[in-house]
Amino acid sequence: EVQLVESGGGPVKPGGSLRLSCAASGFSFSDYSMNWVRQAPGKGLEWVSCISSSHDYIYYTDSVKGRFTISRDNAKNALYLQMNSLRADDTAVYYCARGTDSSSSTHFDYWGQGTQVAVSS
Amino acid sequence: DIQMTQSPSTLSASVGDRVTITCRASHTVSSWLAWYQQKPGKAPKLLIYDASNLESGVPSRFSGSRSGTEFTLTISSLQPDDSATYYCQQYNSYFRTFGQGTKLEIK
Numbered sequence: 593e594v595q596l597v598e599s600g601g602g603p604v605k606p607g608g609s610l611r612l613s614c615a616a617s618g619f620s621f622s623d624y625s626m627n628w629v630r631q632a633p634g635k636g637l638e639w640v641s642c643i644s645s646s647h648d649y650i651y652y653t654d655s656v657k658g659r660f661t662i663s664r665d666n667a668k669n670a671l672y673l674q675m676n677s678l679r680a681d682d683t684a685v686y687y688c689a690r691g692t693d694s695s696s697s698t699h700f701d702y703w704g705q706g707t708q709v710a711v712s713s
Numbered sequence: 714d715i716q717m718t719q720s721p722s723t724l725s726a727s728v729g730d731r732v733t734i735t736c737r738a739s740h741t742v743s744s745w746l747a748w749y750q751q752k753p754g755k756a757p758k759l760l761i762y763d764a765s766n767l768e769s770g771v772p773s774r775f776s777g778s779r780s781g782t783e784f785t786l787t788i789s790s791l792q793p794d795d796s797a798t799y800y801c802q803q804y805n806s807y808f809r810t811f812g813q814g815t816k817l818e819i820k
Contacts, residue, residue: 699747
């Protein structure tokens, strides 16, 4: 059974940092691209970042470029999102989501349960 | 960036009704479009991919279609469990974008 379990969220002050993790199991992690998607309170879904299966391609939405860094450790079946210089509008539930193959232009077939990030002074 | 415009934003229908949700892309996305269902406090769930392919395990009352840059999600006979918010998503490029969502309520 495919499982994605996020962790690392919590309250943080503006300008602070957090590192989100996503532990994957039940599939060959190194064969799939992975993504972070967020959802602000009461709002819709927003794709944040993706990383291809072998780190060849990394992309970000414009609002997080230069502040967030996506990475993965295929040996540990883990996905990460380092978030720096956090702002109030980064407040959201952050989901990790699996792409359907190794490339960076796919839909998402499995999602984690999400981890809440709350940026407030 | 490709903008996805969903309509309606909210929808109220009765059990057994046929329900249609529309999503229009600002530029061509070919058939690279998915539909997701999200219930409160839960992660989105994939329903349809490549515009019209039903994800494994999803009830057959859900279907998707494409006409140019306009996409449709249809629920043939609405069930109480279908109360949720539905999102379309294009994946024509790495910059995936979602529609703003359609909240479906059961009368």
